[in-house]
Amino acid sequence: MFSALRRSASWLVLGFFCSFSTLANTPEPGAIASAQARHIATVFPGRMTGTPAEMLAVEYVHQQFLKWGYKSNTRLFPASYLYNRRDGEKYKQHVTGSMAIAMHKGSSPQQIIIMAHVDTYAPLSDNDCDKNLGGLSLQGIDDNASGVGVMLELAERFKDTPTRYSIRFIATSGEEEGMLGAQDILQRMPLSERKNTLLVINLDSLITGERLYFNNGKNTPVAVRKLTRDRALSIAHQHGIAASTNPELNPRFPHATGCCNDADVFDNAGIPILSVEAADWTRGNKDDAQKRARNKALPKGESWHSVQYDNVPHLDKWLPGQIEARSRDVVRIMLPLVSELAKAG
Template sequence: MSRSFRFLALTTAAVLLSSCAAMTDAEVPAAAAPVAGTPSYDQLLADVRILSADDMEGRDTGTAGGERARAYIVARLESLGIAAPPVGRLQPWTLDGRTRQGPKTYNGINILGLVEGTRVPDRYIVITAHYDHVGISEGQIYNGADDNASGVATMLEIAARLKDAPPEHSVIFVAFDGEEHGLLGAKHFVQAPPVPLSSIALNLNFDMTSRAETDGHLWVTGTYQNPTFRPILETVPADGSVSLAFGKDTPQDTGENNWVQASDHGPFFTAGVPFLYLGVDYHPDYHRPSDDFERITPAVFASATELSVSAFRALDRSLDR
C-alpha cells in the first residue's frame, strides 16, 4: 500500500505460462474440505503465506519475484474456474513511476478475472487488490504479508465464494501491479478499461486486510464521497473481534489519515467511478521487513475476511435497485 505515497526503493506471457506450468501442487494448494457448515480458512492463509514467502523476493514490479507472484495468482484463478474477460487474463502496461532515486519507467502486468452476474450482468463491481510490494532493499526482503498479500487472498476468497453462489452484478477481479510506484496498474486500468467506466457500479478495493487487531476495525473509506453506500454497510454486523469502521475520507482527515488517494481506488475516484476501500490501520510492520506471515493472527484475518465477503454481498444486493 502507498497510503502516504511513501515507498522503499529498492514477461512476457510465454514466460508467465511456463512459470505456471512449473508450479507444484504444494505451491498451488487445493482448499481443504471444511466440516459441513464451518468455513475453512486454510486456503486463505496459504495464499498469504505463499505470496509473502522469501522466494517471492518482495514482489516488486518488473522482477522475477513479481513474475512468480503473478504466475501463482493466475494459477489460483484458473484452479477456481474464474474466467478471463474478453480482453484476456493479462493486461500489460508501461508507465512512468517513482523510486527513491527519482522517476523510472515500469513494465507491469495486471491480472483479470470475470464472474457474470445473475440480475444485472451488464453492470460491474470491480474488486481489486495489488499484488506487488517494494521488493528488496539493503539486502532485506520486504515480504508484504499484510501489504498486500492479504488483500489478494481476500479477493481470491471472494472469487471462490462467487463460484459457489454467483453474484447479482458481474464482477471483474483485478490484481494490480505497480501500486507501490504510484498506483500505476490502476491508472492504466482506468485509462484502458475492459468495460466502459459508465458500466462500473463500484470499485471495491482491498489493501491490507489481515492486521485488524490494531484497533479491532476494518476501515471503510469512501462513504463520504458515496454516502448511499454507508447505510448498506452499517447493516453488516461485526465478526468476532472485528467490525467495520467508517472514515479517513473527509476534508478534515489530512495527511496520512486521509486514504482517498492512498491505494488503487484513487484512480477510480479521480475518474468519477464510485469506490470503497477496505483495509486496516497502520501497524508497526507497515513497509518494513517485519511484515511477515507469522505476524498475522489467523482468527483476526478470518473475521476481517468474513466482513469483506458480507460487505460485498450487501452491496451486490442493494446496488442498481
C-alpha cells in the same frame, strides 16, 4: 437494494497450482485467505513491479482463477519510478508491470470490482536501501499478500454462485509506484464500462493495523455509503469484530474516507469505492500511516515496506495468530456484504 448504485452513478508457479484444493471445503472463513497470503508472501518475496517475482505471483493468481473455472487473463502495462542517489543524482527506472484479471459473470451488465495489489515496495533511494525498505527479500505479508489472499478466497467461494451483477477480481500491480496498475485499468475502461461499474472494493494491508477500517471515497454517494461502508460496519459489529471508519481527526482527510491506495484512482473518476484496510487513524499524524501503538516489535507502529518487520516470522512472533484471525474477520464481513451487493442467489 443495490439499485441505488445503478442510479449513482513458469515452473515455480506450476508446482503450486493445486496447493489449496483441499481447503475449498473448509467451513472456516479466512482459512483459504490466510493460507494464500502466507504462500504468496513466502514463495514470492520481492514482488517489485516488473520483477520475475511479481510476474510469477501474478501468474500464480491467474492459474488459481483458471483452476476455479473463471475466464482469466494477464495484462502488461508500462511503469516507471524515480530513484534518488546519495550524490543527488536521479534516474528514472522503466519497468513493465503485470496483473491478473478474472470475471464472474452476472445476469446484468453492471459489475463490482474487487481488487488487491500484489506488488511490494521498490526502494526509491539509497536512503531506502540503508533502512532496508523494499527489495528482493521483502515478503510483504501485510502489504499486500493479505489483501490478495482475501480476494482469492472470495473468488473461490463465489465461483459457483449465480449473481445479478458481475464480479471482476483483479490482482493489480504498480501500486507502490503511484497506483500505476489501477490507472491502467481505468484508462482501458470504455465509457460504458465505467458507467456500469457500481463499486470498486480495494483490499490493502489487513494484518498489522489495530483494527479494521471501512472507508468510502470523497465522491461516493451517500446512498452507496449506506449500502457499503455502513453495512460492513453493521456486519462487523454483529460478529463482535472491532471495525471503524476514519474519524476525521486530520482535516486533510474527510470523515469516513480513505487515503493513498488504488481505490483513489477510481474515486477521482467518480466511481463509488469501498476501501478495506487495517490501521489506526487515531495515532501519529492521523493519516493512516501509523497502524498501532509503537512498541519493541514495531518501533514506528507499522510494518509497511520494511524487510525486517513485514514478514511472516516477525508478525507470527509478535502478533501471534493475527494473520489467521484478521483474515477470518475480513472474510466474515466481506462474504455476506458482497453477496448482498452482487445479489447472489
